[in-house]
Amino acid sequence: MRSNLPTLIFLLRTTLASPYFRNNVPVEGPPAEPGSPDFWTKLLVSVGLVLAGGVFAGFVVGIYDRSSLSA
Numbered sequence: 405m406r407s408n409l410p411t412l413i414f415l416l417r418t419t420l421a422s423p424y425f426r427n428n429v430p431v432e433g434p435p436a437e438p439g440s441p442d443f444w445t446k447l448l449v450s451v452g453l454v455l456a457g458g459v460f461a462g463f464v465v466g467i468y469d470r471s472s473l474s475a
Contacts, residue, residue: 436443 436446
């Protein structure tokens, strides 16, 4: 019979790494009020990151399509 010790260790480490068991994580505070400069900064950074992700995904698809044509 195989030892289940590596599996048990993996499951234990995964469970303990779960954010549901971390109670000592510092909370940032209340969210930014809509209309405040902090709100607009976070909104613009979020939109910029989403658009950048779309651009990079397009690059990957373009490179993949280009490589399949040359084969």
